[in-house]
Amino acid sequence: MSEKHKVTVTVNGKEHSLEVEPRQLLVHALRDELGLTGTHIGCDTSQCGACTVQMDGKAVKSCTTLTVQAQGRSVTTVEGLGDMSRLHAVQEGFWEKHGLQCGFCTPGVMMTAASLLEENPHPSEQEIREGLEGVICRCTGYQNIVRAIQYAADKSERSSEEVVTARTGSDK
Amino acid sequence: MANVFGSTLKRREDPRLIVGNGQYTEDVQLPGMLYASVLRSPHAHANISSINTEAAKALEGVVAVYTGQDLEGKIGTVPTAWLPPDSDMKTPPHEVIAVNKVRYVGDAVAMVIAENRYTARDAVDLIEVKYDVLPAVVEQEQAMDENAPLLHESAPQNIAFHWQAGNATDDVFDSAEVVVKQRFRQQRLIPNAMEPRAAVAQYNAGSGEMTLWVTSQNPHIHRFLLSGILGIPEHKLRILAIDVGGGFGSKIACYPDEAMVAYAARDLNRPVKWVEDRKENFLVTTHGRDMVLDVEFAGKKDGTFSAIRVRNMANMGAYLSTAGPGVPTILFGLIVPGAYKIPYAGADVYGVFTNTTPTDAYRGAGRPEATYLLERMVDLFAEEVNLDAVEVRRRNLIEADEFPYHSAMGLEYDSGNYQAALDKALAMVGYDDLRQKQADVRSQGKYLGIGVTTYVEICGLGPSQVAGAVGFQGGLWESATVRVHPTGKVTAFTGASPHGQGEETTFAQIIAERLGVPFEDVEIVHGDTNRIAMGWGTYGSRTTPVGGNAMALAVDKVIEKAKKIAAHLLEVSQDDVNFSDGIFSVEGAPSRSTTIQDVTLQAYLAWNLPPGVEPALEGTSFYDPANFVYPFGTHVCVVEVDPETGDIDLVKYVAVDDCGRVINPMVAEGQVHGGIVQGIGQALWEGAVYDEQGQLVTGTFMDYAMPKARFFKNFETAFTETPAPQNPLGVKGIGETGTIASTPTVVNAVMDALRPFGVKDIDMPLTPERVWTAIQKGSGQQ
Numbered sequence: 001m002s003e004k005h006k007v008t009v010t011v012n013g014k015e016h017s018l019e020v021e022p023r024q025l026l027v028h029a030l031r032d033e034l035g036l037t038g039t040h041i042g043c044d045t046s047q048c049g050a051c052t053v054q055m056d057g058k059a060v061k062s063c064t065t066l067t068v069q070a071q072g073r074s075v076t077t078v079e080g081l082g083d084m085s086r087l088h089a090v091q092e093g094f095w096e097k098h099g100l101q102c103g104f105c106t107p108g109v110m111m112t113a114a115s116l117l118e119e120n121p122h123p124s125e126q127e128i129r130e131g132l133e134g135v136i137c138r139c140t141g142y143q144n145i146v147r148a149i150q151y152a153a154d155k156s157e158r159s160s161e162e163v164v165t166a167r168t169g170s171d172k
Numbered sequence: 173m174a175n176v177f178g179s180t181l182k183r184r185e186d187p188r189l190i191v192g193n194g195q196y197t198e199d200v201q202l203p204g205m206l207y208a209s210v211l212r213s214p215h216a217h218a219n220i221s222s223i224n225t226e227a228a229k230a231l232e233g234v235v236a237v238y239t240g241q242d243l244e245g246k247i248g249t250v251p252t253a254w255l256p257p258d259s260d261m262k263t264p265p266h267e268v269i270a271v272n273k274v275r276y277v278g279d280a281v282a283m284v285i286a287e288n289r290y291t292a293r294d295a296v297d298l299i300e301v302k303y304d305v306l307p308a309v310v311e312q313e314q315a316m317d318e319n320a321p322l323l324h325e326s327a328p329q330n331i332a333f334h335w336q337a338g339n340a341t342d343d344v345f346d347s348a349e350v351v352v353k354q355r356f357r358q359q360r361l362i363p364n365a366m367e368p369r370a371a372v373a374q375y376n377a378g379s380g381e382m383t384l385w386v387t388s389q390n391p392h393i394h395r396f397l398l399s400g401i402l403g404i405p406e407h408k409l410r411i412l413a414i415d416v417g418g419g420f421g422s423k424i425a426c427y428p429d430e431a432m433v434a435y436a437a438r439d440l441n442r443p444v445k446w447v448e449d450r451k452e453n454f455l456v457t458t459h460g461r462d463m464v465l466d467v468e469f470a471g472k473k474d475g476t477f478s479a480i481r482v483r484n485m486a487n488m489g490a491y492l493s494t495a496g497p498g499v500p501t502i503l504f505g506l507i508v509p510g511a512y513k514i515p516y517a518g519a520d521v522y523g524v525f526t527n528t529t530p531t532d533a534y535r536g537a538g539r540p541e542a543t544y545l546l547e548r549m550v551d552l553f554a555e556e557v558n559l560d561a562v563e564v565r566r567r568n569l570i571e572a573d574e575f576p577y578h579s580a581m582g583l584e585y586d587s588g589n590y591q592a593a594l595d596k597a598l599a600m601v602g603y604d605d606l607r608q609k610q611a612d613v614r615s616q617g618k619y620l621g622i623g624v625t626t627y628v629e630i631c632g633l634g635p636s637q638v639a640g641a642v643g644f645q646g647g648l649w650e651s652a653t654v655r656v657h658p659t660g661k662v663t664a665f666t667g668a669s670p671h672g673q674g675e676e677t678t679f680a681q682i683i684a685e686r687l688g689v690p691f692e693d694v695e696i697v698h699g700d701t702n703r704i705a706m707g708w709g710t711y712g713s714r715t716t717p718v719g720g721n722a723m724a725l726a727v728d729k730v731i732e733k734a735k736k737i738a739a740h741l742l743e744v745s746q747d748d749v750n751f752s753d754g755i756f757s758v759e760g761a762p763s764r765s766t767t768i769q770d771v772t773l774q775a776y777l778a779w780n781l782p783p784g785v786e787p788a789l790e791g792t793s794f795y796d797p798a799n800f801v802y803p804f805g806t807h808v809c810v811v812e813v814d815p816e817t818g819d820i821d822l823v824k825y826v827a828v829d830d831c832g833r834v835i836n837p838m839v840a841e842g843q844v845h846g847g848i849v850q851g852i853g854q855a856l857w858e859g860a861v862y863d864e865q866g867q868l869v870t871g872t873f874m875d876y877a878m879p880k881a882r883f884f885k886n887f888e889t890a891f892t893e894t895p896a897p898q899n900p901l902g903v904k905g906i907g908e909t910g911t912i913a914s915t916p917t918v919v920n921a922v923m924d925a926l927r928p929f930g931v932k933d934i935d936m937p938l939t940p941e942r943v944w945t946a947i948q949k950g951s952g953q954q
Binding site: 023032036039047050096098102104106107128129138139145 | 673872
């Protein structure tokens, strides 16, 4: 097929050099080349959001991003969001609030949620629901996804308060 | 350990899924793996005059190309597994790859196997096929016309089967005080599980063993059917479906693609992966619903019901899918009288071939369609006799003291307290105040509507004897093995195959409670035919009522054996041993005791076992239920309709469901939420549309509207608990209640809002355009 391109990309903090066809989709590089199968393909057309990852901190859909577009960038997948020893607040929220059922859309939904909370740390219920416009979940009816994201927002608020309290020692 | 059953515990399956360690079929990576891509018919109906695969085969990286002719005599056809009795059903062959004729857009024409997925796709585009295009028919009533294009020679007028049941005769309707008639359309729906279907096959030529990872709700049924198609003995065929990304019925069926992938892996002696894309999912994965329903409903002026009968013309698509024929017949017809005392009921069902994607189960499968027409008829009847829709329901619901209740369709409803669920839902929503508010705002030109559904559903499919009597080509029992390891930890194996329903958690709760071991010490294994001897899978809300009870009975067998050992160790008679919370103690001397863990270790050490007792500790149950179970409940929805635009605002939604004893309220509530949204999807947005040539117009997420988060506000859900009397756990099913109830609830609410305009019915989905048009055409009683 066509000539291959060299791409250097940092995924979950680790730099990788890949040789890829220019048409290769980022999601295939992540899944097939790097073995990061947490990112899923639900629709190939950017509507379902199961493939959502962060590129330089912004949520992007890896099923409609080319691997070559990731040249020199930093990509975070669900595997880089947090692990069992240190779950991200969003991961914890999804577990605590039953924000997933079959779990297939979940990595993409969590990556979307993490980006949403970075942009708006204290979203209202309506803002969360609107922030989920780019994802589809067929199992949960969304209510517990919303609760999960609210949990994560509350937790981040609590921990930043704790940090402030610790720094100022105001209660002591 | 007590009270684990009934508690909200976080799900056991979540950790692997939230850190990206799930094991979905597409995640399987094998050395030397090839990729498959399928060439699909662009025409709904055509003869294949020639296929040229030379260019495809010549492409670098292509390993093989298979056409239907290549497979002739080497592979079987795709079977139908449900043959409704006394229906003269036609089962024309469904070829794995079409040989001479294609019958719907998406029908497989060839399969390419290549070194990578991109090359496989490229090669598909290089295959040249000449078609002789034939006229197509997509709508079931048109297909039944004598002059319609014929799909299969063996099925004149495209009628696959005709099935009748019930006791509602003309006399009953001729003599009734009030008769209401209505035609409903159950639009075709596309299940759209978020995970597309996939299959990965690996063959070992030395041992003759085939391993197939596949997106399946019922791996053992897949093994059963694929064994026949491929000619591989069952014991050499291993099916794996560990994590499955939703099914909603669409992953029950055995599909041609799965057989093709396995065939290719064996033929080439290399692993092969196939993953459908979303477009293929729209075109090829089974669709749901698609029925035209003519209903007659009879009763008295005092609001009591006397009869219901329905003529159902069901669109089966181009071929009869695995469980397809059971949906519009058995699963639909038997529940037509619903939760009410209706002495006469009848169903007259035609299954019709058309040039469309085959239909099969979709969440609820038959029961949503029946509940919809019944609940809409109840509202139409209430209007006719000038009574409140809730009052009419109250007068006809089966009373709590009337169970077991024998319905006009021959079912024995196990238990229920329908009025209690109704009362609770009405209290939660504030029904009386709402009716007042409705009257108040109507005078201000606001159109509030209140919709109510009181439903009962059949689930927990078994029993096997009934499955046989209604033509299902399988048993409907379930297996469970509870293996207690020497340390007292437990691995349990279920033949059910959950794919999002959370049974790794709820089954562990059953075992922990009953065996008296910590919840954390129990692991549930499912979805692997090599680890689980046999099973029938997850669909029809059967997993907990059938599989869960199998688990409970397997635990009981463990306890029975452990008790013998405990009695021996404690040097007392078995009758003097009590078992509670994992502790065996001596009657009258509770301090003399031993634990299940100690007994288990002794069972494995086997140094000192009672005579005749074998070492080790495990129990297996093959549980065949005595009856179906019948969950029920009441859902209430409040909507506001904007007559200027036809927009519907979901103001409030309340659900009260009764699934018997609740094992984990959080998991059960999650099932209800998802079900409600899927049902509302049908009511308001979803619908597959074909054009006259049989092209699927709604073939992507851009054209097929799916519910999104911002379309909803929070639902209020609650349970009543009426234990199922015929199973050990007292459990029913909860996976489909939301979908069954929410569709008529929302439509009833919208029709209630539109009453001032004289609008009586609108075909789903109730898009703003349809609502607005209906208002314009209404009688203008505003």
